[in-house]
Amino acid sequence: MRLTSFSVSGYRSLKQIRLDLGQVSIFVGENGVGKSNLYRALQLIKASAEGRLAREIAGEGGMASALWSGKRRMGQPVRIVIEAEFLDDETAAKYTYKVEIGLPPPVSAGFAFEPHVKDETLAVDAGRRPVEMMTRKGQAIFARDADGRRVEHPERILNSETALALLGGAGRYPEIGDLRAALSGWRFYHGFRTDAESPVRRSALATTSPMLDEDGANLAAVFATLRHIRGDTVELDRCIAEALGGAQLDVPVPAQTATFGLVLPEFPQRIFRPQELSDGQVRFLALAGALMSYRLPKLIALNEPEASLHPRMMPALADMIAAAAERTQVWIVTHSRELADLVRERTGARALTVMRRDGATTIEGMRATGMMPEED
Template sequence: MLHTVAIRGYRSLREVVVPLSALTIVTGANGTGKSSVYRALKLLADCGRGEVIGSLAREGGLQSVLWAGPENTGATRRTGEAQGTVRIRPVALELGFASDDLGYLIDLGLPQYAGPRSLFTRDPEIKREMVFAGPRLRPSATLVRRGADHAEVADDAGRGFTELTRALPTHRSVLAEFALPELASVRDRLRDWRFYDGFRVDADAPARRPQVGTRTPVLSDDGGDLAAAVQTILEVGLGDLAQAVGDAFDGAELSVAVHDGQFELQLRQPGMLRPLRAAELSDGTLRFLLWGAALLSPRPPSLMVLNEPETSLHPDLVAPLAAMIRAAATATQVVVVTHSAALREHLDVDGASEIELYKQWGETLIADQTLLTTPPWDWGRR
């Protein structure tokens, strides 16, 4: 299980160290940085897929996502006015996590030289990567370290480091380049994380159209394989989805029709002479079914992150949605980003924690977090 996620230099997140539990609810008013936390977690997951450079480019490049305020906000808090200061640290976007066994840190910075006649002068460079054991980065706990194009691995005796390479491209993560057990463990964990940020439910949404069906233990991001995912859940014998649908829609039953290999979701409601096809379902009903297929996956990930799952749902569906989230949290670690008081109330159970974000002078902070309650974390240095 993840204990800590640390973010420094990303949008309004000048520096936050977030403690995580089995079920973590991230709340706060609009504009306090909830979406930035969600996006930062996605960037961290992209490191495992070797896609973090491309993801930053799609956000407008490193310059557009960097913290825009002063490096140190002490003077701003004293005077009430933002003022530039002399920089002490390099310009950087830094992300990391610590778990029960391993931790990871990546430091992305501005490029120094992209190459002769290269057009990729705005691509960020990976300045540092660290894989470590325990809750925080320490020299004695470091397993793999990378600085620019140089990477090393700790030797078995723990007395020093053995060189892996001196020619690692600065746009390639060390996670993707070597098959060491420590790197493979971190890489596979990051690739396993799942993110769901709402679903399309308009008339042309993929979930409303019949699709060729195969066993689908993981719902896709766009929900296009909803019928196959539901059938997989039903055949595996997970009764939570059928129970949740019945509770939410007065005894309704899910089924899947197959025509020439194409799967189509159906919902039979009491009093109706025929089941309703996915194309006929209301937007709220379809969105609830999509969340059910995502949350009650037969192959739970190590981490699932949900961004405002209550959006566009009727208030009566919030309690059944919360029940599915609680059920998912018994099999996987779940982070829910929301500003719904009703959803937070239904998720207030043992093992759950709430992180409330607020903004001060443009900086996202965690309410009631002090030096004593902040998880241990060390950024190290280049």
């Protein structure tokens, strides 16, 4: 289930923007232009699939902070509208999911400023014409079951809930369940804590871990899975040595917990544990766990992965991104033009420059309608 396009309007600095996406998407821009808002808007799609959409918006300041604060046309509804298109590579079916979020009416059973889902739809085009698989108006939901019949879901939905999450887990609606499962598997790595109590500096329970958690808490188990179960860390070892001045990753056979360390060329007889490593070393190792794990999610989103990294680490980071892109989609938001150029050399993906125009976040070359012109 591959993300092919993404559009959002009315969210923070994103007045109206639409993007066609490939295997690697790179967004470069200065501070304050709204790059992180693009990242957050994409994250809200996953939150919708997991039933956390209202909580995520409330957690970032509520609708008052989330809504576009610029000028609106008279009579235009005050809404955040997010739409995403997907391609199922196995069946060639196209999925289009759309959700509109607004404020509750003056007289409402909900809380005064919590996000309310106003409209929500899912359509699937298998080659003839789009078929509406799910539509939601207020608290009523209509969907197509496994036999293709349009039925009303028996359960009434709360205004703050999403139908994608509710129906996707019901087991009665295959297409909705497929999309929900794909989105729930996305991973967003918004930096990694590197303080003394950081999850990535701790040991992890010795369980097979094919994929890195979003906070990096199972990093030691991810390394142990690669070293002792998969039995192949050649590329991982090469990237770590290149980025960290010839350092070697040490991953002992786990007992009850998994651990790791670095052997530095200056001190070949000593293993430096995570608590002794620098912030840049720890952050690079966490990125290595995210991008080179045994199994990758359907999409990896990285927000400013270059933070705290020495410039000499950039080529190895670009190598890991390129290797990950052979197995999954990668979305990168970065300040670093150097990193963007290195990724382009390895993948052919052209970086899009994020900028501000009249207070709204846009992409260099994007039309006033929020769409990019056709490219040859």
